[in-house]
Amino acid sequence: xxxxxxxxxxxxxxxxxxxxxxxxxxxxxxxxxxxxxxxxxxxxxxxxxxxxxxxxxxxxxxxxxxxxxxxxxxxxxxxxxxxxxxxxxxxxxxxxxxxxxxxxxxxxxxxxxxxxxxxxxxxxxxxxxxxxxxxxxxxxxxxxxxxxxxxxxxxxxxxxxxxxxxxxxxxxxxxxxxxxxxxxxxxxxxxxxxxxxxx
Amino acid sequence: xxxxxxxxxxxxxxxxxxxxxxxxxxxxxxxxxxxxxxxxxxxxxxxxxxxxxxxxxxxxxxxxxxxxxxxxxxxxxxxxxxxxxxxxxxxxxxxxxxxxxxxxxxxxxxxxxxxxxxxxxxxxxxxxxxxxxxxxxxxxxxxxxxxxxxxxxxxxxxxxxxxxxxxxxxxxxxxxxxxxxxxxxxxxxxxxxxxxxxxxxxxxxxxxxxxxxxxxxx
Numbered sequence: 001x002x003x004x005x006x007x008x009x010x011x012x013x014x015x016x017x018x019x020x021x022x023x024x025x026x027x028x029x030x031x032x033x034x035x036x037x038x039x040x041x042x043x044x045x046x047x048x049x050x051x052x053x054x055x056x057x058x059x060x061x062x063x064x065x066x067x068x069x070x071x072x073x074x075x076x077x078x079x080x081x082x083x084x085x086x087x088x089x090x091x092x093x094x095x096x097x098x099x100x101x102x103x104x105x106x107x108x109x110x111x112x113x114x115x116x117x118x119x120x121x122x123x124x125x126x127x128x129x130x131x132x133x134x135x136x137x138x139x140x141x142x143x144x145x146x147x148x149x150x151x152x153x154x155x156x157x158x159x160x161x162x163x164x165x166x167x168x169x170x171x172x173x174x175x176x177x178x179x180x181x182x183x184x185x186x187x188x189x190x191x192x193x194x195x196x197x198x199x
Numbered sequence: 200x201x202x203x204x205x206x207x208x209x210x211x212x213x214x215x216x217x218x219x220x221x222x223x224x225x226x227x228x229x230x231x232x233x234x235x236x237x238x239x240x241x242x243x244x245x246x247x248x249x250x251x252x253x254x255x256x257x258x259x260x261x262x263x264x265x266x267x268x269x270x271x272x273x274x275x276x277x278x279x280x281x282x283x284x285x286x287x288x289x290x291x292x293x294x295x296x297x298x299x300x301x302x303x304x305x306x307x308x309x310x311x312x313x314x315x316x317x318x319x320x321x322x323x324x325x326x327x328x329x330x331x332x333x334x335x336x337x338x339x340x341x342x343x344x345x346x347x348x349x350x351x352x353x354x355x356x357x358x359x360x361x362x363x364x365x366x367x368x369x370x371x372x373x374x375x376x377x378x379x380x381x382x383x384x385x386x387x388x389x390x391x392x393x394x395x396x397x398x399x400x401x402x403x404x405x406x407x408x409x410x411x412x413x414x415x416x417x
Contacts, residue, residue: 067216069217069218071218071221073225084235084236084237084348085232085233085234085348086233086234087230087231087232087233088230089230089231090225091225094219098216128217132220132222132225133225133230134225134229134230134385135355135358135386136230
């Protein structure tokens with residue numbers, strides 16, 4: 001599906017911006033959850049998509065959506081599910097996060113080869129907290145408020161063609177609260193970076 | 200409008216974008232669940248009885264068993280006996296004389312027999328037939344088990360259930376026999392057959408995480 005979507009977008013990328021005064025980013029995402037040890041193994045299993053329109057020369061308003069998965073293996077242990085229940089198992093923990101909403105950014109230059117910017121994204125986030133055992137999968141889906149400040153740079157090697165490289169580092173926080181088995185997550189925090197194309 | 204189509208496709212693509220963890224990394228080992236009745240006085244019980252056959256839960260109309268001389272039965276009963284004796288209980292031959300009864304069931308090819316909700320008093324319907332009260336005492340015709348705790352698992356094919364019932368505390372008024380401990384283990388199959396070594400490991404693990412099962416301890 002992603003390949004199909006990218007293929008449909010490519011012809012439009014060949015010329016210039018997807019729309020005049022606007023931008024679109026398609027990024028690979030590397031993400032590391034912080035603040036919880038449930039599935040805090042950093043991974044590159046994610047993508048980021050963002051598009052916006054410059055309402056004034058330096059400031060844009062747009063939309064964003066990204067998704068990411070972080071997994072972590074937990075060896076055999078006894079979990080005390082309640083005062084009388086015990087469960088012995090190993091697990092594959094997984095956190096899946098899909099934040100989306102409104103994105104705004106301030107770029108420090110316009111029409112230059114290098115276009116550094118700062119941005120803030122505000123929206124909502126869907127999360128799935130999951131524990132997989134050999135026999136069962138336990139999971140909880142939750143929604144929360146999402147905020148994501150980031151610092152980035154778009155690089156356009158061909159000044160007449162606004163197809164370039166995009167990179168950014170971000171911090172991402174969501175208010176989602178999840179509980180699976182004996183594990184609790186009260187708010188999701190992440191740091192990571194994007195690397196992709198801008199057009 | 201045409202430009203929005205790829206973005207729409209991208210949004211739809213997120214539905215299936217979760218990267219599954221490496222399930223091969225999960226051991227082929229056991230999952231063992233135990234639960235018990237908080238009011239049960241394990242320390243006061245002294246004797247127990249265990250059938251010399253393993254009940255098979257399947258889709259057949261009549262219950263079938265792994266017989267006493269079946270290697271699976273021998274290994275399972277031996278492991279349970281070992282744990283019970285280590286914990287100070289004495290085995291007796293006559294079921295009616297025992298304080299505790301231990302019933303062992305193997306879910307062979309059904310996954311529909313156990314689905315419990317505390318609001319449904321008939322959840323164990325059908326299971327009484329397999330472990331009737333009369334099995335433990337010939338005068339207990341029509342008696343059945345009662346549970347102090349909910350079972351929230353749907354038991355899957357190839358799993359073993361061990362239940363400890365308090366024969367001594369059976370209630371003549373309600374005709375109920377309290378189930379005071381449940382152990383459930385899955386992941387005991389290999390090549391679609393019960394793996395005896397893994398099953399025995401599961402039994403030991405079930406007792407290990409149930410330290411309250413000990414005779415003579417108040």
